[in-house]
Amino acid sequence: MDHSQMPRTGGCPVNHGGNTSMDKPVTKWWPNALNLDILHQGGARTNPMDPDYNHRKAVKGLDYEAVKADVHALMTDSQDWWPADWGHYGGLMIRLAWHSAGSYRLQDGRGGGGSGNIRFAPLNSWPDNASLDKARRLLWPIKKKYGNALSWADLIVLSGTIAYESMGLKTFGFGFGREDIWGPETDVYWGSEKEWLAPSENRYEDLDDASTLENPLSAVHMGLIYVNPEGVNGNPDPARTALHVRETFARMAMNDEETAALTCGGHTVGKGHGAMAGDKIGAEPEAAGYEAQGFGWANPDQKGSASDAFTSGIEGAWSKEPLKFDMGYFDYLFNYEWELTKSPAGAHQWKPVDMPESEMPVDAGDGSTPRMPMMTDADMAMKVDPIYNEICQKFMADPAYFADVFARAWFKLTHRDMGPKANYYGPDVPQEDLIWQDVIPAGSNGYDVTALKAKIAASGLTSAEMIATAWDSARTYRGSDMRGGANGARIRLAPQKDWAGNEPDRLAKVLSILEPIATEAGASIADVIVLAGNVGLEQAIKAGGHSVDVPFTPGRGDATAEQTDAESFDVLEPVSDGFRNWQKKAYAVSAEEMMLDRAQLLGLTAVEMTVLVGGLRVLGTNHGGNSYGVFTDNVGTLSTDFFVNLTDMAYSWHPLEDGTYELRERATGAVKWQATSADLVFGSNSILRSYAEVYAQDDNKEKFVRDFVAAWTKVMNADRFDLLA
Structure with missing residues (x-):
């Protein structure tokens, strides 16, 4: 070795931080430069699968029943390194699935459980997701066993659904088919704050007006899924919290009844964990050392006991029998008066007044010691807010109705970002069509495409009119939640037909000419809009001296107004x-x-x-x-x-x-x-x-x-x- 070439200062020849820094070099030095990273994420360089791997084909070969049986068995297979509450992991798995799906927001369709994004930063290290790293590690043997055909995204959501089944709920169904991503989603804006749980004022114009929450955000703090369980900015006030609950759930496309069902049904089982002060808990996964191997929130005082677990800082169960999906939550909430208290971790929560020990849930570790139950500020909002209270009274009068509303809301929560039912696989896909699935009837491919193109070309429409109309019809698609697009021809329905970006007068003219052509040919108007765009494009290609056919595959269908939730389509409007x-x-x-x-x-x-x-x-x-x-x-x-x-x-x-x-x-x-x-x-x-x-x-x-x-x-x-x- 030629030692004369060695660094004389003893410095390391490696470019420190050059490959691992989260600050992109361009935006670090020139912060106003246009960052194209969102168009480059998830490419071939990050995907470990073979180039010809097709997840849709793989998932069709999955042994669905065997997977479900293994997840069922996991629920009661308590591990010493992370013991299950009362010997059952149901509450933990429900929280994992919920927090995976609950990051979805309607405004841009981003977030949600459809890609397994909770495995990566920042979601894997959000304060609200504390200790969910343990739930994913518990699922690893099942993921390892079934391999590529079982995505993490499917397994995470399935674990919560199976947990509810194992606790007595008749679930509405489940669809496999989610495909994993392989790195953080750089396209998702989670807020501008530089610290976790920064004051809510950072993302509201007026904190007293919940509707002023910054778009497209749906959570009240950086690092939370929904609202602060202790109250707005950590200040208990159930009536005020109710307003923020309503807004955050609405931004997930949930109405008041669905919101109440999810809140009450979500807290009917399991418990909160705040048995000790948060300053005793170690760093989150992304900040932990190599020896932690992806684990975070180390808890030196847990010592193998479920009683000493720490997650949210809230401590206690919401019902007497936390392993049963029953009406126990309502019994507690409405049959007792509640007063403010604090958890051992110092978090604001509510406790019942004069509850006898015989009515209390027992300790999650020893299974015998009575423990004081609790309610969060969001739970108290269900009682204090007149609208939520009325809905809860209806639920209490008809437990079967409550179970059905919750099962449907849970299904919506965990499938909202999967797009149409064509993306669902497995034996438990519900037959019922739901309006939020943006149903599109099957189209026809039994018409003469060549003859139809000739009629379109002779229609008198200009190339620009046809191309612009096809583009406007298709550009609404968003891969974030697989909504929108040309299929269904919803551009001819409210609200799309009146959007300024669609030039309503030009659109009406084009549709008035294309719709009779479609009817005569036996084709959908959705197909004809796209085909007309192709015809205009081929004319423009020919004018340039080239001869290139534009591919076209028939089969699109036409949605009806009855199949269209017009209000939920408002967020797709291009501004x-x-x-x-x-x-x-x-x-x-x-x-x-x-x-x-x-x-x-x-x-x-x-x-x-x-x-x-x-x-x-x-x-x-x-x-x-x-x-x-x-x-x-x-x-x-x-x-x-x-x-x-x-x-x-x-x-x-x-x-x-x-x-x-x-x-x-x-x-x-x-x-x-x-x-x-x-x-x-x-x-x-x-x-x-x-x-x-x-x-x-x-x-x-x-x-x-x-x-x-x-x-x-x-x-x-x-x-x-x-x-x-």
Whole structure:
């Protein structure tokens, strides 16, 4: 070895922190730079599965009954390293499934239990998820046994459902089919706070008005799933807490009855754990040492006893028999007066007044010592709030009704982000169609596509009208919870038909022409809208001197108004569409950042986003026919002109006072074109410019057309789950 080449200072030759720092180099040094990471997550480099692995095929071969039997057996297989309460893990597994699914929010469809995201930061280390690392480790032998076909996402949700079954609830059903992710979700905004459980004022305009909670958030603190169990900002006040419970659950698409059922049914079984002060508990998993091997919240005083476990800091059971799904929660809540107290961990909670020991639950460890039950501030809200109280009275008068409402609400909670029933597998998938599943009737493929294309081409509609309508129909899809998209043709129904982004007048004109054509051909209007977009695109491709067919697969169905929960579709309204260079109004977030968000929800890569924007600009499909970013003299021809002119140094760009830009000829100063930041970002951002330069090259004109068609088809088929089975 040539020792002369060794570092003379004794310094380490490894780039410290360069591979492990959570601060991305670009955003660290240039915090205003556009971060494209949300379009790159979950790629082939992070996925350990074989390139040809198909989870849908794998899950069909799973021995469902054997899996369920093993999960049932686990419930009473108490382990010394994490003993079960009263010898039963039901409460723990319910909390695991609940907190996995409960991060879902309706506004953007992100969060939820559909991807196994609770395995990764930040969710795996949220204060609200304390000790759920133990539940996942208890499930590991089952995951190991069944391998790839049983995803963590399915197993986690299944464990909670089986727990309820083992405690006496007749569950509504279960669908396998969730597919795991393999790293943290960088696209999810959990809040701007820099510390756990920061005061709620950070995310409300007015803390007394729960509706002012910052969108798209649905939890009151950083690191919580819903509300603070001790009260708003940790100050007990059940009436005030009720308002925040109502808002947070509404942001999960739950109505008052579902909210009351989930709150009461969730606390009918199990217990809270706060037997000691939180400052005795170790660091969360992401902050623990290597020796912890993914475990966090070390509890030196637990010593193998379920009585000494720590999770939330709240301590006690909610009912006399915490291993039974019964009406015990209601018996306690409504048959006793309650007064404020504190847990051994110092958390605010409520205790019953003058409850005899004979009516108390017994210790979770020794199974004999009477222990004082408790209620959280959210539980007291069920009694204090007049609306929730009335619902609870109805539940108490009809226990069978309560069990059914809860079972359905639990099913909704744990399946809300799976999309249509086409994504459900297994013997326990309910036959009943539920409106929140966005039901779409089966479509037809028994018509003559070629003849139908000819009729559409002769309809008198312009290419831009057909392309824009197809795009608007499909762009609502969001892969976060697999809602929206062209299938169902809900663009013709309320509320979509009236959205400003869909240009209602243009939409009505196009539909009035396409609907009779669809009826005559025996095709769904959903198919015809997409096919018309393809026809317009093929016309634009031909005008550019190329001959490329745009793939089309029939079979979409048409949803009815009765099958559409119009209110829940309000959140899908686009308020910005960078692909059509439009914003409903000015926002604090830039147009290009909103375009990235839309691209990620559509499942697009940065390259696909680039090619679609460049193509849609020259096709003349901008909202309202605006000219921003239309860098071509041949509007309506699918060409590379957007990229060619964007990168041409014969022009220079100049900002205007209204936030837009002018492209001027350097030689004469004459204004040639106008642009928004959503156009110029493809020249200013180094990554996007590298893609733009590829498409601006003389040898890539045909490649551009092929790539545009592939990206277009991906968007049109994003919700065709029937093609993935």
